[in-house]
Amino acid sequence: MQVALFITCLMDQFRTSAAEATVEVLERCGCDVVFDPRQTCCGQPAFNAGQHDAAIPVCRSAIRILDEQLQDGCEAIVVPSGSCAAMFRHAIGLLDGADAEAASRVAKASYELSAFLVNRLDRIDVDAGWTGRVAWHDACHGLRELGIASEPRRLLQAVRGLELVESATCDRCCGFGGTFSVNLPGISVGMADDKIDELESLGIDAVVSGDTSCLMQLEGRLAARGSTVRGVHLAEILASRDHASGSES
Amino acid sequence: MSEPAASIHHLHADRFAELVPRALANVELRGALANATDTIRNRRATALAGVDDLQALRGRAKAIKSEALEHLDEHLERFEKTAEANGIKVHWASDAEAARAVVLDIAARTGARIAVKAKSMVSEEIGLNDALIDAGVVPVETDLGEWIVQLAEETPSHILVPAIHKRRREIRDLFARVLGRPMPDDAPGLTAIARNELRTHFATADLGISGANFLVAETGSFLLIENEGNIRLTTSLPKVHVAIAGIEKIVPRLEDLAPLVRIIARNGTGQPISCYQTLVSGPKTSPDDDGPEEIHVVLLDNGRSRLLADELTAETLRCIRCSACLNVCPVYRQIGGHAYGSVYPGPIGAILTPQIAGLHAASQLPDASSLCGACREVCPVDIDIPGVLLHLRHQAAASDEDDAAGVDPVTETKNRAARRGFGLWRWAMASPARYAMLGRIGRISVRAIRRVPRLSRFIGPLRGWCDGRELPPAPDRSFRDGSTARRISARNGGRRGE
Numbered sequence: 001m002q003v004a005l006f007i008t009c010l011m012d013q014f015r016t017s018a019a020e021a022t023v024e025v026l027e028r029c030g031c032d033v034v035f036d037p038r039q040t041c042c043g044q045p046a047f048n049a050g051q052h053d054a055a056i057p058v059c060r061s062a063i064r065i066l067d068e069q070l071q072d073g074c075e076a077i078v079v080p081s082g083s084c085a086a087m088f089r090h091a092i093g094l095l096d097g098a099d100a101e102a103a104s105r106v107a108k109a110s111y112e113l114s115a116f117l118v119n120r121l122d123r124i125d126v127d128a129g130w131t132g133r134v135a136w137h138d139a140c141h142g143l144r145e146l147g148i149a150s151e152p153r154r155l156l157q158a159v160r161g162l163e164l165v166e167s168a169t170c171d172r173c174c175g176f177g178g179t180f181s182v183n184l185p186g187i188s189v190g191m192a193d194d195k196i197d198e199l200e201s202l203g204i205d206a207v208v209s210g211d212t213s214c215l216m217q218l219e220g221r222l223a224a225r226g227s228t229v230r231g232v233h234l235a236e237i238l239a240s241r242d243h244a245s246g247s248e249s
Numbered sequence: 250m251s252e253p254a255a256s257i258h259h260l261h262a263d264r265f266a267e268l269v270p271r272a273l274a275n276v277e278l279r280g281a282l283a284n285a286t287d288t289i290r291n292r293r294a295t296a297l298a299g300v301d302d303l304q305a306l307r308g309r310a311k312a313i314k315s316e317a318l319e320h321l322d323e324h325l326e327r328f329e330k331t332a333e334a335n336g337i338k339v340h341w342a343s344d345a346e347a348a349r350a351v352v353l354d355i356a357a358r359t360g361a362r363i364a365v366k367a368k369s370m371v372s373e374e375i376g377l378n379d380a381l382i383d384a385g386v387v388p389v390e391t392d393l394g395e396w397i398v399q400l401a402e403e404t405p406s407h408i409l410v411p412a413i414h415k416r417r418r419e420i421r422d423l424f425a426r427v428l429g430r431p432m433p434d435d436a437p438g439l440t441a442i443a444r445n446e447l448r449t450h451f452a453t454a455d456l457g458i459s460g461a462n463f464l465v466a467e468t469g470s471f472l473l474i475e476n477e478g479n480i481r482l483t484t485s486l487p488k489v490h491v492a493i494a495g496i497e498k499i500v501p502r503l504e505d506l507a508p509l510v511r512i513i514a515r516n517g518t519g520q521p522i523s524c525y526q527t528l529v530s531g532p533k534t535s536p537d538d539d540g541p542e543e544i545h546v547v548l549l550d551n552g553r554s555r556l557l558a559d560e561l562t563a564e565t566l567r568c569i570r571c572s573a574c575l576n577v578c579p580v581y582r583q584i585g586g587h588a589y590g591s592v593y594p595g596p597i598g599a600i601l602t603p604q605i606a607g608l609h610a611a612s613q614l615p616d617a618s619s620l621c622g623a624c625r626e627v628c629p630v631d632i633d634i635p636g637v638l639l640h641l642r643h644q645a646a647a648s649d650e651d652d653a654a655g656v657d658p659v660t661e662t663k664n665r666a667a668r669r670g671f672g673l674w675r676w677a678m679a680s681p682a683r684y685a686m687l688g689r690i691g692r693i694s695v696r697a698i699r700r701v702p703r704l705s706r707f708i709g710p711l712r713g714w715c716d717g718r719e720l721p722p723a724p725d726r727s728f729r730d731g732s733t734a735r736r737i738s739a740r741n742g743g744r745r746g747e
Contacts, residue, residue, distance in 0.1 A: 054672065145622065
């Protein structure tokens with residue numbers, strides 16, 4: 001199956017390992033992955049800040065490029081971020097006319113990575129190995145706008161060497177929230193601390209998420225606290241075949 | 250907007266930016282909030298687990314409220330007729346001032362000296378207590394939490410649990426100071442003291458004042474829901490009763506109360522049903538009856554009806570004030586209710602306050618959210634709170650200094666910076682080459698700050714980030730500049746290449 005890859009801007013710039021890992025997992029599952037380098041950002045930062053003048057052209061450009069890829073034979077769009085995948089749904093209301101129709105097609109064909117693997121490809125075991133004890137963090141938009149909850153957990157449980165534990169605060173926001181994280185840093189950091197206090201009590205090696213933004217927030221705070229818990233993107237674990245050595249690739 | 254002067258008493262949401270750091274510095278407050286909200290949300294989860302048709306119940310509650318709002322005028326007029334047929338006097342108040350005037354007029358005419366009050370958010374909204382005091386009537390709050398807040402000369406910090414921000418020790422010291430004698434340390438002991446004090450007031454009060462959870466158009470009655478029995482006493486002992494209710498409290502039929510009663514207690518306090526449901530249908534008809542001789546209902550608009558103009562904003566009027574959204578909100582959990590500077594705090598307050606009092610009075614509140622959506626997830630009447638927050642943010646961002654709707658100075662400063670920042674962002678994102686350049690600058694800046702942290706002070710957004718967080722390590726090159734991206738984009742020929 002030919003799939004169009006949409007790499008979120010944060011991942012493109014700051015988490016290239018997760019982007020590479022996404023490609024590797026998809027190819028391992030037999031996908032023909034296509035990346036259009038004209039893509040930049042989905043428009044969400046400006047949209048969430050209420051800045052529609054800035055959000056509309058950026059969002060429209062992303063939608064047009066992805067829609068073109070669908071016309072050119074891509075059967076699905078895979079986004080290693082629930083947040084950006086959810087933005088394509090908002091694009092339907094944000095854009096007008098033919099662009100809104102294109103946004104409908106794009107939103108319908110878009111999958112967050114774990115949802116694509118489990119629901120579209122019917123793959124639970126992607127032949128991954130990663131040694132360690134981890135907890136899953138449900139990113140808000142993936143969980144509440146796309147309904148993704150069981151998919152990443154099923155994928156993680158199938159990873160050799162990995163032990164998945166449930167965190168009691170798994171569905172509580174990490175405090176990122178785009179510009180929220182820099183406009184109200186005190187609240188944002190307090191929210192991260194709430195989660196981290198609980199995560200540290202679980203004796204885990206890493207917290208796993210499907211969104212680079214949540215990971216930046218949690219890792220940024222974990223590092224400032226001098227914690228031993230790391231942040232790992234789901235794609236990085238699924239790409240890893242490193243069972244014995246006790247760390248990801 | 251040239252609307253009537255809708256207002257919220259003691260509104261100081263324009264001070265949100267300065268109230269937040271103060272709330273965050275209050276470690277004790279944050280501990281109290283975490284404990285209390287965790288307890289309530291666990292209770293709620295348990296109570297809802299016992300409902301086998303939860304989604305159907307939620308759907309029913311939403312449908313009732315939506316139906317009521319769709320023909321709000323007709324239902325309210327019907328209520329006026331049926332209530333008056335029952336002997337209840339109905340008053341229409343377009344704003345807070347008009348509502349206060351109605352109550353003061355009744356108090357003056359009946360010679361009221363002491364008014365016992367049931368907990369009522371609308372009474373807080375219109376600032377009724379201050380008005381009563383000015384008119385020489387002593388208002389006594391009879392809900393335990395509300396009484397504590399009144400004694401402390403504060404405002405409620407939660408819709409359902411007014412004194413959620415207070416710890417037991419503080420309450421003991423407060424009682425000791427106000428009552429002038431030593432107080433017990435335990436909650437039952439303190440509650441017993443409060444009960445005794447309040448009984449005296451119930452015995453002497455000549456006016457009872459309450460809100461209303463629901464007004465029933467079909468029967469002209471109104472329902473009050475509570476746990477302490479104080480509302481039962483407030484509505485039955487004094488010879489005159491006044492209930493003040495927002496116009497959105499109407500439901501068409503008596504049978505509509507059943508699903509709403511089932512859902513409000515489970516979502517609010519995590520009980521299957523509250524201890525007392527008091528349905529008031531009219532004054533006493535013979536001298537031997539119990540209950541007040543006069544009953545009044547004040548129907549308050551105060552900015553509500555203009556929300557009906559738009560399908561999205563009208564959703565806010567479905568709210569039944571269960572406060573489930575407060576208890577799950579990670580932002581409320583950090584800062585508590587007072588930081589919002591509005592009697593309506595939390596997620597519902599962040600959308601209700603600017604919509605009824607005007608964006609200019611509370612334009613910072615829609616930003617007090619990470620848009621996590623936990624509020625919408627629990628809302629028993631499915632209000633799209635994040636959607637309304639986004640709508641209000643857009644309104645705030647679109648307004649400028651010339652706009653009559655306006656925003657407060659803090660928001661205007663933020664807007665100006667955001668417009669500049671997102672203007673640059675838009676310019677960069679419009680071209681892959683410029684995007685790549687901005688990305689490169691971003692990664693170089695991040696690397697520099699990781700080496701010399703105090704550099705973050707000079708780069709706007711990164712300054713906020715570095716307040717308690719480290720920046721991520723920045724790779725030398727972006728994904729798109731790497732070999733994998735080249736391989737999977739070049740392979741498909743010219744069209745998708747650079």
